[in-house]
Amino acid sequence: MxxxxxxxxxxxxxxxxxxxxxxxxxxxxxxxxxxxxxxxxxxxxxxxxxxxxxxxxxxxxxxxxxxxxxxxxxxxxxxPLLPADAAGRARVRELALLVVADIQPLQNMGPVRYLGDPLGLTAADVGRWYLHWVSRGLAALESMLAGHPSTGRFCHGDTPTLADVCLVPQLVNWTRKGGGSLDAWPTLDRIFAACQQIEAFERADPLRQPDAPKR
The missing domain is CATH 3.40.30.10 (Glutaredoxin)
Structure with a gap:
């Protein structure tokens, strides 16, 4: 492979x-x-x-x-990264798609560069664009997860699912490149911390990849 x-x-x-x-x-x-x-x-x-x-x-x-x-x-x-039941799979896919279809496309390198050239937005304008759309999506995720009976240690239950797999890179992007704090979204913050304790998530981290810039 x-x-x-x-x-x-x-x-x-x-x-x-x-x-x-x-x-x-x-x-x-x-x-x-x-x-x-x-x-x-x-x-x-x-x-x-x-x-x-x-x-x-x-x-x-x-x-x-x-x-x-x-x-x-x-x-x-x-x-497995999907639950055994149809309702659980639907919920996990909904959470995953909120990240990959609603949040990420608005912050991708290509569209963000296009905002500056040729559209002429300043770096400050582009930064506001990023903060607006990503924080809006993260707020929606927080509302969907907080207090839901199927939310456990992770997005759905007590083992990682595709929802966590999709969420963590988004939160790494936010905390390292964008808004910084997750204080406004305590459920996301808690799930993020739980995922970071798992070796598979740690090994996949961008900073641990051979092509990452040496610090």
Missing amino acids: KLFTYHGSSASYRVRIALEWKAIPREDVFVDIREGAHLEEDYLRLNPNARVPYLVDGEVRAGQALAILEYLEEAYPER
């Missing part, structure tokens, strides 16, 4: 967490999207969508993090 990845990509981070959680061996192929490696001819032949992550598993080819996560769940069912 090969995973085409970039340390700073939240989508790649999600897939790394799942692979670590399921203890699936892989070879990482690093694609430096900030230097334009995703636009090089060889990579475009493999993945015309020019995004990371991208998974190659034998004859299987898959892009889009959530599609990869669903594939891993079906092809490698050990240590």
